[in-house]
Amino acid sequence: MIPAPAQLRQLRLTEFGAIQGSTALSDPLTLTLEPGTVLGIVGPNGVGKSSLLGAIAHSGIASYGSALFGEEELSATRARRRAQLVSLMAQDHGAPGELRVSELVGVGAWASGRADPGDAVASALARAGIAELQDRRYSELSGGQRQLVQLARVLAQNTPVVLLDEPTSALDLSHQRAVEQIMRGLGNQGRIVIAAIHDLSLALNACTRVLLLDPGGSSHNGAPHEVLGPDRVFAAYGVRTTIHTTPKGRRILAADD
Template sequence: MRGNAALRDPLSLTLEPGTVLGIVGPNGVGKSSLLGAIAQSGVASFGSATFGGEELVSARARRRAALVSLMAQDHGAPGELRVRELVGVGALASRRPDPSRAIDAALMRAGIPHLADRRYGALSGGERQLVQLARVLAQDTPIVVLDEPTSALDLAHQRTVEQIMSGLGARGRIVLAAIHDLSLALNTCTHLLLLDPGGASHSGTPHEVLGPDRVFAAYGVRTTIHTTPQGRRILAADD
């Protein structure tokens, strides 16, 4: 919770390996707070999070870093660091056996090997976001937490992130992502959790959660889901 605000309803989730869970809802409903509580990033919470019977709250920092990686909204980091050094923080945090190879692979997957020797402070907002994503990939944890991972990215890089999220799920990772782009959520996530302004929550498949009535109740906007000839789904406002 933040600012003494909490969900009205108790929230209980069981996520299997391979789940890509999108957390959606209007601004201010607690998406980032929920992710921060799960990742134990300093957000006060009154529940528990376990993985394989292991309680994340009581796990030592080094052990937790081997289980959970977090890409927060705040992409701050020392500006003098080289990109390769910053991505390496992820590999070192989880004690990857070959950090150099892990860094190279993460930079390649994020599409930014050309940035490896640039200083972080000289990058654009979108480039910083990709560097932070690469840091998470280098950490290679079974639980991956992403807070608005495409907010500063252009169309091509949004597609890259979509493919990375789907790929993580295919490799048996559990991915939790706060997402504002509901079309991205439709095409990428196996499950969604919708938090509405009244404090309630709704979970299920993307089509179940993003039905027009439920979207209207949460956002106050009438919407329709369209499907392109290629099979991609687009959620669009009706007016």
């Protein structure tokens, strides 16, 4: 479902960041994300990618600064209203094992108050490519299947801002490509997608912008091929890389040694 025009608003982060204890995890971020942006957050382990997503979603991660969707401050909105604006697929795919897949995906539709939860669940399962799992119990699924169920839950929530934490980490090649297409499709619908990603080739192909978080707390954002140029990747990861382009235009970032 394409968002209503009223939902097509900017997400503005102003001097924003996540806090762990009393420590800011990165330098303050000031970004304006237009409708249709697919932003990949990349950087080495431990720089705070997941925490930044949790801070935007206000899901138990403390934050500083401002995160405005349109004119609504996300940290100040009530939980039910925030669930209509922002959905989060976390790295932790835990959920009650006795729930059936359709029930768990239905939690997303319920959270945002969908008027057609049954249709939302069916559509989300089909888009995630797991309609055949709808009657299975969550405890019976593999790690990759659980990841796809959590993606379907987010799709059923149908929010204008979608946050994905390592959405392809447990998936095989075909499902990685499917998730990449889903991310681009959400952007084409006018949603704002923010994904924490370790796969830099995925960031090059799925994202319209990339935010690189450096270990020292600084950041760089812009076009994927510019932010993921060899000098910046080496400064962040300590690895020399080259971006290769296939005959069909896909970009692959590979280590030089």
